[in-house]
Amino acid sequence: MKxxxxxxxxxxxxxxVLCEADADFEPIAVNFANQDQTKPEYLAVNPKGRVPALVTKQGILTETPALMTYIAENHPAANLIPDTAYERAKMNEMLSYLASTVHINHAHKMRGHRWANNQSSFEDMRAKVPETVFNSFSLIEESLTGPWAIGTQYTIADAHLFTIANWMQADGVDPSRLPKIAAHIARMRDRPAVKKAHEIMG
Ligand SMILES: N[C@@H](CCC(=O)N[C@@H](CS)C(=O)NCC(=O)O)C(=O)O
Structure with a gap:
């Protein structure tokens, strides 16, 4: 995989998730400073012009929940997906909310041009980010029973939650207002796979 x-x-x-699963893969950095995600070479990999994209033997996958699910299902020994239908649904509930709501709230800070054309609209969207990011994370905070995103089993939802929760401070939200999520971030940082992923990411 790439x-x-x-x-x-x-x-x-x-x-x-790749590091948790001890998967065999090649990481390929896309240079955002050069806008390489918008160039034909990368659009041939992912026409959406976004990262991540995962090249598999069967084809190319995009969308974080799909990639994480594919990796976890192909590495069952890592036990990153719950066994019961209810717990899997709770995990998917978390992945869907993170991808469709929390990530989008965050994107209103720097990517307003996706939704509007006027500078005043960008400023308005950016000003709202601390509120919408806090409100969406507050709902997650209330749902957490710990130690992990959906309870006692560590799943792919933890990697997703951790990644987006890490942006909270830069989005104008004080993590101390969300103590369970702050504790989750600290717990995640201690995991060898998370340390390895950070090393690869640079
Ligand atoms: N729904 C996608 C979102 C992917 C996405 O928006 N990635 C951002 C980085 S966080 C990106 O590649 N942005 C490039 C751009 O907007 O030019 C997922 O969850 O994988």
Whole structure:
């Protein structure tokens, strides 16, 4: 497998899962400073112009929850997906909320041009980010029973939650207002796979 990633992005979540699974893969950095994600060479890999993208023997995958699920299902010994239908649904509930709501709230800070054309709109969207990011993480905080994102089993949802929660401070949210999520971040930082993923990401 080949993982196309960029530092400081959501691709960290997939990198963590690859390291947790002890998977055989080649990391390939996409240079955002050069806007390489918008160039034809990369658009041939991922026409969405985003990271991550995972090249597998069967084809190319995009969208973080899909990549993490694919890796976890192909490395069952790592036990990163729950056995019961209910717990799997709770995990997917977390992945969906993170991808469709929390990540999008965060993206309103720097990527307002996706949704509007005027500078005043960008400023308005950016000003709202501390509130929307805090509100979405507050709902997650209330749902956490610990130690992991969906309870006692460590799953791919932990890599996803950790990656997005790491952006909170830069989004204007004080993590001490969300003590369970702050403790989750600290717990994640201690994991060897998370340390390895950070090393690869640079
Ligand atoms: N829904 C996608 C979102 C991927 C995404 O938005 N990635 C951002 C980095 S966090 C990106 O590649 N942005 C490049 C750009 O907007 O030019 C996922 O969860 O994988």
């Amino acid at each position: 993982l196309f990633f960029a530092p400081g992005t959501i691709s960290l979540a997939t990198l963590i």
